[in-house]
Amino acid sequence: MDFSGLKGKFRGEIQDSEDILKTYSRDTSLFEVIPEVVAFPKDAEDIKTLIQFVTKQKQEYPNEQISLTARAAGTDMSGGPLTESIVVDVMRHLNHIREVGDGYATAEPGVYYRDFEKATLEKGQIMPSYPASKDICAIGGMIANNAGGEKSLVYGKTQNYVPSLTVVLSDGNEYVLKPLTKSELETKISADHFEGRIYGELFKLIAEHHDRIQMARPKVSKNSSGYNLWDVWDREKEIFDITKLFVGSQGTLGIITEATLGLVKVKPAQQLLVIFVRDLQTLPQLISTVLKHHPENFELYDDKTLGFVFHLLPSFVGRVGAKNVLELAWEFLPEVKMMLTGGLPKLILLAEFTGESEGEVMAQALATQKDLGAFHDKTRIPKDEMEARKYWTIRHEAFNILRSHTSKKKTVPVVDDIVVVPQKLPEFLPKLYGILDEYKEYMTYALGGHIGEGNFHVYSILDLGDKKARNIIPEVADRVYDLVLQYGGSITGEHNDGIIRTPYLERQFGKEMVQLFEETKRIFDPLNIFNPGKKVDGSIEYAVAHIRTS
Ligand SMILES: Cc1cc2nc3c(=O)[nH]c(=O)nc-3n(C[C@H](O)[C@H](O)[C@H](O)COP(=O)(O)OP(=O)(O)OC[C@H]3O[C@@H](n4cnc5c(N)ncnc54)[C@H](O)[C@@H]3O)c2cc1C
Numbered sequence: 001m002d003f004s005g006l007k008g009k010f011r012g013e014i015q016d017s018e019d020i021l022k023t024y025s026r027d028t029s030l031f032e033v034i035p036e037v038v039a040f041p042k043d044a045e046d047i048k049t050l051i052q053f054v055t056k057q058k059q060e061y062p063n064e065q066i067s068l069t070a071r072a073a074g075t076d077m078s079g080g081p082l083t084e085s086i087v088v089d090v091m092r093h094l095n096h097i098r099e100v101g102d103g104y105a106t107a108e109p110g111v112y113y114r115d116f117e118k119a120t121l122e123k124g125q126i127m128p129s130y131p132a133s134k135d136i137c138a139i140g141g142m143i144a145n146n147a148g149g150e151k152s153l154v155y156g157k158t159q160n161y162v163p164s165l166t167v168v169l170s171d172g173n174e175y176v177l178k179p180l181t182k183s184e185l186e187t188k189i190s191a192d193h194f195e196g197r198i199y200g201e202l203f204k205l206i207a208e209h210h211d212r213i214q215m216a217r218p219k220v221s222k223n224s225s226g227y228n229l230w231d232v233w234d235r236e237k238e239i240f241d242i243t244k245l246f247v248g249s250q251g252t253l254g255i256i257t258e259a260t261l262g263l264v265k266v267k268p269a270q271q272l273l274v275i276f277v278r279d280l281q282t283l284p285q286l287i288s289t290v291l292k293h294h295p296e297n298f299e300l301y302d303d304k305t306l307g308f309v310f311h312l313l314p315s316f317v318g319r320v321g322a323k324n325v326l327e328l329a330w331e332f333l334p335e336v337k338m339m340l341t342g343g344l345p346k347l348i349l350l351a352e353f354t355g356e357s358e359g360e361v362m363a364q365a366l367a368t369q370k371d372l373g374a375f376h377d378k379t380r381i382p383k384d385e386m387e388a389r390k391y392w393t394i395r396h397e398a399f400n401i402l403r404s405h406t407s408k409k410k411t412v413p414v415v416d417d418i419v420v421v422p423q424k425l426p427e428f429l430p431k432l433y434g435i436l437d438e439y440k441e442y443m444t445y446a447l448g449g450h451i452g453e454g455n456f457h458v459y460s461i462l463d464l465g466d467k468k469a470r471n472i473i474p475e476v477a478d479r480v481y482d483l484v485l486q487y488g489g490s491i492t493g494e495h496n497d498g499i500i501r502t503p504y505l506e507r508q509f510g511k512e513m514v515q516l517f518e519e520t521k522r523i524f525d526p527l528n529i530f531n532p533g534k535k536v537d538g539s540i541e542y543a544v545a546h547i548r549t550s
Contacts, residue, residue: 001036001066005056009049012042012093024087027074030412030464030473031499032548033082035069040092044166044174044257050088051172051255051529058527069531070251072109072140075133077413078498079546080145080250080534088255090140098258100125104163106260109140125263128155131494132396140256146224146248148494150297153452157222157494159231159247161262167246167254169194170525174257179241201523203240206233209516216513218490220419221453224248225492225501226509227517227535245520250496251531253524267296267354271361272388273368276338276345276378280426283451286349286372287422291452293368295351298452303344305398305446305459306335315401319393321386331390334380345378349451350391395448399459413495414443414460414473415480420489422454428487432456435479442469443476455493470547474540481507499546502538 003014016037025034041047050068057066069083072090081087095110100119105127107116113127113134120126131137131147141147143165148157155161164178171194180188180199189200206213206229217223217230231244246253275290277283290298309316310332314325322328338344353364362381369379382388402411420428436445442462449456458480462469481491481504491501491508506514514536521528521536533542 001057001064003037003053005053006049010039010041010046010053012040012046014039024071024074024089025082026548027076027079027081028413029077029079029082029498029500030414030548031079031082031543031546033079033084033499033546035083035087036085038087038089039068040089042093044094044168047088047168047255047257048172048174050086051168051170054086054529055170055172055527058529065532067529067532068255070109070140070144070255072138072142072144073112073136074141075137076141076145076498077416077495078250078492078500079543080496080498080531081141082499082546083531090255091138094140094257095138100263103263104260105263106258107139108258109138109143109256111139113137113139113142120263121266123263124266126266127158127161127261128152128264129158129161139259139261143247143256143259144249144251145494145496146228148222148224148450148455150299150450152222152494153298153450154294154296155264157224159228159244162243162247162259163262164260165243165246165256166258167256169198169254170527170529177242177246179239179243182238182240185240198523199240199242202242202245202520203233205229205516205519205523210235212512213516216509218419218508219488220421220490220493222419222455222493223490224417224494224496225490226497226505226513227520229516229520248496250498250534252521252535254530267356269356269358269361270296270352270354271358271365272382272391273351273353273365274380274382274391275349275351275372276380277347277349278342278345278378280346280429283347283425283429284423287425287451289371290349290351290368293351293353293364293371295364295368295452296354297350297352298450299350299352299395299448300347300451301395301398301448302347302446305394305448306344306348308402308446309394309398312401316390316393316397319397319401320390328390331387338378347447347451348391348394350395398446398448402459402461408465409444409461409463411459411461412464413500414462414476415458416460417455417457417492417495418480418484418489419453419455419493420484420487422451424487424489425454428483428489431483432458432480435476435483439472439476442466442472450493453493454489464547464549470544470549473547474544477504497538498534499538499543502534502536503540503543505535505538
């Protein structure tokens, strides 16, 4: 491709060295897609220049596959920031925190969440939808994926914390998106320009298909699949909010240049209650009992995770704050005792209560423990901070640690982010384990995630150099997604569709909803400038052809 048309106009860098292309050919998904170039815009003006350039190329050479794919920190597990055309890296220059106020902060998309949080914590606040990857991901990716995490149980996902977005759309202009009243919407629609057309066509689409769209909303606690058309138009309050659609749209509708984000006050005290589950049949009652006591986090890992931890114990010593392996091994006495008296529990659940004082949170943990005792006797309040840290380190770090200890075999996301309502878990989980166990010759796995929301991350370990191992990937996805949908779930609660799940959207939502997604994409991006193949027009063949081999 000839990029000379950008000379003298684009002020950032355009790079295509082998090293750069290799780095940007991967995220943390299964895939490798080599881009043509990587552009590092200096600011929104540079992004506009890129859009004008791509538009012109598309008009002059309609057969050329040129497009723009935004990339923040590249920790996406679905292939969202991968492209064969132009990557637009927002990390190098668009990385400023503009303001931290009371209950909100404004930042550019290339700000690492860890830096953003440092700034918000100075005012005792956080954005509570941060993902488990909070130390390595950035604001732009969190918004574009509608990320969620351990606090989403109480606070919800990123879409609840985006009062306004500044974006560059496909006409090459920058716009501010925020909730509009009906009369504000009418004013926008009546204006004879690109923005007015978008608002008009989108409103018409959503109003005409209102019932179908509402019926398609996944009936689970969280979802990042498809375009979130169901939250844009609130008929009762008469509020039209395009940010709800833009959040979670994986850079397919435009490029975010700045965001104002909602913050909440951090609660100073917390207390963990650990629950050991041997019998999966007890889960629905157990979960509803715990939820009645309003924990802020309610997480899980399974016996397979614990097996990996025992295997890699020395790597946990420093992280847990133990002096040596012996001291850490001593911390596992409760698990060892259980092993000797009936076997390891199938699941370990972590319920954390937060509040204003230690007395308050301990009272909540004890009351929950008492309620659970009526039908479930294996619970534990950690005796000290180190023991609590042990449980959280396993939940947060086990797979990062495992990843750094696997050489030929890799921990890769295959069916990494499924959601099913907790009431269905006694039936669903044995069937899920049953399917995954059929592939144990090629795939080792373990489960972790957010039990309070029925959101499970399946951590899979495969040798991607082995063709037979690669071949099981679409088969496992097919069978697990069918199972999830049979139980009315979502194929992705947080990690989004990307290359890996876009081909399954028709199964998740049906043909007519997929047509509405295609129409939504056309309204915003008629020339298909932004991140093609994600959310619409994905294929299993493309996905399989781009599974990496190392
Ligand atoms: C160990 C690990 C744990 C994880 N845990 C979680 C979790 O708990 N919850 C969760 O939600 N996710 C999780 N993830 C996935 C991922 O880290 C998050 O979704 C994260 O928010 C992505 O941010 P990023 O900055 O890395 O985005 P990227 O990977 O760079 O991009 C993600 C998507 O956003 C788009 N995008 C980026 N910047 C822009 C922009 N400026 N404008 C428009 N589109 C843009 C990209 O095109 C891409 O489609 C995890 C990943 C790892 C590796």
